[in-house]
Amino acid sequence: MICFIENMLLQIHISPTNIRRVELPQRPQSVDQLKSFLSEKCQLENGDFLIQFEDLDFNNELCNLNDINELPAEKATLKLLWEEVCPSQGVAGDSNSVSSLDTASMPSCHSGDQSPESSVLRNLRSAEKWPSTFNIPTFPLDVELRLRKANEVYQQTNKPLNVSREMKSQILDKIVQAIFDIKAYPDAYEIQSVASCLVQKHPCLTEPGKRTGWDGWVMSIKFKLGNYRAKLKEAGCSELSVNCKRKSCEGMVERPYMKKPKRAEVNFLPDHPEGHTEDSLEEVRLAMINEMKKKKKDLTVIHRQMQETFSLRRKEVVEIQPLVEEIRERWPGLFLKEEICMEFSRIFNVDLLRVN
Structure with a gap:
């Protein structure tokens, strides 16, 4: 008791x-x-x-x-x-x-x-905002051992580690993956915070003669992150594939047409849940419409269907940019009070009722 x-x-x-x-x-x-x-x-x-x-x-x-x-x-x-x-x-x-x-x-x-809902949750980012202190990930064991010994030497002699190309690549691979888990397009100050935290955790990586000791790491992280996004885009990542070159009105010149998330949008354009395609999600959407037509609606079923079709809905909103009436016709469940709050939570990971 x-x-x-x-x-x-x-x-x-x-x-x-x-x-x-x-x-x-x-x-x-x-x-x-x-x-x-x-x-x-x-x-x-x-x-x-x-x-x-x-x-x-x-x-x-x-x-x-x-x-x-x-x-x-x-x-x-x-x-x-x-x-x-x-x-x-x-x-x-x-x-x-x-x-x-x-x-x-x-x-x-x-x-x-x-369940379908847990599958969707694994497909979404969970971080509400950029952390005040970035958590530097654990590197491969051989890299961690070298850094540990080099940190001990740095404490005694202030001599930085001579990082090999292979070792630097392994460090950057882990860091950019951790960054992308939070944000696909971090701001310049956010990348700087990552480089700063890296040197604070591993002082042996301090760059001699640099103003801050981590300016070079900032540039390396930027380039590595760009390469990582290119690989994910080629692999079919929805959030990155939407940023492609499209022909202008004249049909002559190609211009970059960027659709990046706003600062607070955590889940901008997620991929479809594992095991689902656009056709299967379309079936779920139609089932949701039928449920909304019932006099006695099952809100639990509607919530599950709305959760399951989140990626399809975001694809329409981001890529097609339909009018409000079109959204109301295709997604009537979205205009329920409860689902408005839940959609806000899915995109921003913030409780709408608690926003000041």
Whole structure:
């Protein structure tokens, strides 16, 4: 039995599109008691999760909750993270990943056991905004060992590491992948923050004679990121394929026609969920229209269909740019109050009702 001290109101982020309001009759006395309550209240199958909270002392940045006294007194926003282990990956060091998942996707790692909604969630970015401190990824083991020894030497002699071309390529590969997971087109100051964090974590990579010590890394990351985008575009990544050259009105000159995400758009043009094509998603869209015509609508079914067809809807909005009436005709479910909020959350990873 859980003992409480005082009332509390929580907003629980289980996944980017599964955000719940939970009222506690009283305040829990420990983090374990809070986990137990959330598992029961939100019907979470896997109770082994990490709780993060918005820390008021650090401009609402997320922090791990280790002490229940760190929570605000009356209201708090929490985010749940699970450590999901997938033995089928078969690569030591890469089999563990911490991610925010929907209840339907836990704890199995097999695609046959996952719902359409969880498949869509894996296809979307989860970061709400560029982190204040970029998390430098772990590099291949041989690179990490060299950096560790070189950092020790740098601490004693201030002698930087002479980075080989192969080693630099391995470092940049990991960094640009981590950048793309957050943003396809980062701003100049964001790339600078990555280079700065890289040198702070590995001082041996400081460039001698440079004004900041990481100016060269900024240029290297920019070029590597551009090459990485080119590879993804060639592979068929929707968010990048939309940025292609099209003929002008005269039909003579080709001009770049760029359709980049706005600053706050996290999921601008995602690829279709695994196992889906435009034809299969079109069938789901038609089923959604039929459900909307019913006198007694099943909002749960409509939400699942809207979630599943998000990539198809974004493709139409970005590439075709239809009129509002055309969108209303093709996507009537989008004009439900609940789905307006959910669509905003899918694109921006922000709760519309909490935006000031």
